[in-house]
Amino acid sequence: MKNTRLENILNQHLDSFKFKDYCPNGLQVEGRESVQCIVTGVTACQALIDQAIAHKADAILVHHGFFWKNEAAVVTGMKRRRLQALLKHDINLYAYHLPLDVHPELGNNAQLAKRLGMTLTRGLEPWDPRSVAMVGKLAEPISGEAFAAQIEAVLQRKPLHISNQRKIHKVGICTGGGQSYLGLAAEQGLDAFVSGEISENTVHTAREMQIDYFAAGHHATERYGVQALGEWLAEQHQLDVRFIDVDNPV
Template sequence: MAIALTTLVDEAQRYLNAATISDYCPNGLQVEGQPQVRRIVSGVTASQALVDAAVAAEADVLLVHHGYFWKGENPCITGMKQRRLKTLLAHDISLLAYHLPLDLHPEVGNNVQLARQLGITVEGPLEPGNPRTVGLVGSLDTALSPREFAERVAQALGREPLLVEGEGLIRRVGWCTGGGQGYIDQAIAAGVDLYLSGEASEQTFHSARENGISFIAAGHHATERYGVQALGDYLARRFAIEHLFIDCPNPI
């Protein structure tokens, strides 16, 4: 079965409420391919490796979290950017990308999906009363030591996280996938025992240590694999088309 590309894009836009979210890149259809869609390939970043994998999988649409055309980047279509776009256009593959809308969504969002992977019950946003806050706060059913929770993260994500071990057991957790380490101050204000993000900055260590909480950096790529999979699954069910998630390993 095939559906119109415009129908797929319209539904993704509606479901993610993408038009209402200010972002650092255009959300939605970034590269237009063939007008009919039978198969979606999803992945975290529209790298050349993922584009090539989409070609091999005979995808009609490549659905990603990290697409192209970021604010402040060189707009010239040269080098790496030219090769990626040339491959998509040569094979008539559309590129559909959602950044912050896929972080924020209450069902398929990266942060909600990561909570499900880690057994965290979502309580609300890191900033109370601000539903546009990307990060979330939640609780564990059973208190764990920082090392026990780090082991849970390692098992769920398939990689060893960076742990800054703080004081006491972990009952309340704050988190923001990807490059969300800057939200540690909001997490501290929310009274969490541990804050988790994808990346870490030099000052993150000091913030955690001096405020007596634990911190985990679990990997930008690793923490953002689940939202795009969930969105791809939703669209596949909605329109009875095929969806294949392809994970191109990234240690960062």
């Protein structure tokens, strides 16, 4: 498959042109024209690039790519080494940020919710059809401690739990760095909110607005969208796709 055709397929399936994002979505670094072997991962770090080179991949597909808003434009140091490795080995780099967070089937939110036994019902921001945060329900109310144990079993990572000793049924979710949505979730009467990261003020918001908060890890909560997208490409377009998890404790 041609690299530009693959980009068109991904753009169309993820509706990437509908998003105003913090980075470019799509083909970020152009490599060889023909793509058959793809390595997927969460972040286009040097370790993932090195693994892709070892696997003789034609392309890398990630959630966190390059060229973020407000980052330095100069190509030096770490950025030079990453780009040099991709260009030397003629490897394409595709990245999808917000489009991969919110896709109703393959997205990070949808995939994590599925693993946690949640049924998603609507966006947390009802005025935005592409709300980054979602609202869902568990099959039945459970304690915060039981839900924390469920998260740990799924992610193989103990979440930081700010508890208010309440039953958990209606849950907000935003993978990655979504802690800023906690107040909105509390205002809508949700029992809990799940995200990846936590800030100092998140603790006080959770306590004072009486909503449980689960910080389950940015990397850990965003492993599943790119895996699902890669599996979709393999099934629908007969591409050779391999997910590689570069461990990240954050």
